[in-house]
Amino acid sequence: MADHWPDAALSRDKFLGGQLRLWQPKQGYRAGVDPVLLAACIPAREGDSLLDLGCGAGVAALCVAQRVPGVQAAGLEVQPEYAALARRNAAENGVSLEVVEGNLAQMPETLKQRQFTHVLANPPYFDRNASTKVADKGREAGRGEATPLEAWIEAAAKRCAPKGTVTLIQRAERLPEMLGHAAKRLGSLEVLPLIPRKGRAARLVLLRGRKGGRASFRLHDGWILHEGGSHPGDRENYNAATTCILRLGAPLPFPE
Template identity: 55%
Template sequence: MTDPALRRDDYLGGRLSLWQPAKGYRAGIDPVLLASACPAKPGQSVLELGCGVGTAALCLATRVPDLVLVGVERQPEMASLARRNAAECGAHLEIVEADLTQLPPELRQRSFDHVIANPPYFQRDRSHSSPHGAREAAMGEETALADWVAVAARRLAPKGWLTMIHRPERLGDILCCLAGLGSVQIQPLLPREGRDANLILLRARKGGKAPLRLHAPVILHQGRMHEFDGEDYRPEISRLLRDGAPFPGLGAAI
């Protein structure tokens, strides 16, 4: 019997189906964009901080074979769903149930080629909290953004890459936190032509020395406004959302 508290949503054109809470927070396109921007290669290791039900990690696993995947999630119900989702799609995703600032010793002894993260976007001293626990944990910043970046940097192997998705208004905060990380690449994402960016993708490399790169904006939707029912993503964005293609804007992470 289906649990009415859950629903199953399709990602990557139905190549991936994930259980999520029926009410409250459900992952949208942000973790799919995050996964598409991670430059992982087969055989490499990836740690996701705050993995939720596993959306980004499992989207990445669908695109790139033979990854060593670990997800950290502090909410027991979300961690349980991430394990279920990984098992049902046949992915090898290890879920560690822990607060990212209090990782277990065995995880603190490991390093990774990549760390990916979709931290909560909103500072709660400047915005209102959600009544839904899972949504509030996903969207409301309780753990400082500086802690997310510091933990990611510690878990990266030398020359490893951090890939994040966040809001443009937090870019200054992120850049101030990147101690030990360089070769920064910033990709603005615009919802439509003529609009301001409402998301950014950011990459930074442990020990990287290359100059900061601010890439040309990528526009997600066609046209200046929504003019018809249904989706109107640009073809290159539709390919990554439906087919699991890598992100088209960021340069190669060599």
């Protein structure tokens, strides 16, 4: 089947200011700004290849492909219904995306024989040994860690080509764990904290490493997402730079 949900159970949401219109389940895992920010920091160029591990409905991979014409994008997704949505989203937006169904812990042969210029992932944020599961299967798969974070990083590093990049977005409290695993398999590690507002602690971080990289570790100044010191009510108040990323498809480059 082209999709596993009736259209009445889906919403078609605007991403990048409407450059992409992507189907997502009304109930279940729904992508927010996190995969868009992840996509924006991928340093892809025309002709590069990329693999999105756990691509869901395809948001991150499609955002990169929309921003960088000529990139060869692929995604791996364990849930068939979300893989079907990713294929549908790619087709209806006229963006090329190869979607493979499978589990990264048992990498499908079609991907096992390949390496990519860039590998990206938005792994589940919550270790369920210290948090509570949610009832919806799709949302739980996107939010609750079933496959250990170490396995995500190991799979990403294996699929990354020499001198290529691996980039993940994750909760800030899990950064020590991520760095420990990444340092065994990648070099030139760098971290960009994502800070809700000036003076607040980072809630999310972007971690990038290079296959075979030799540069020293870098902890960058944080990227501030919102204007002001507090939320002004029931409306968005992203600052101008973040709005350009979320609405216009601008890149989010790591500092040089």
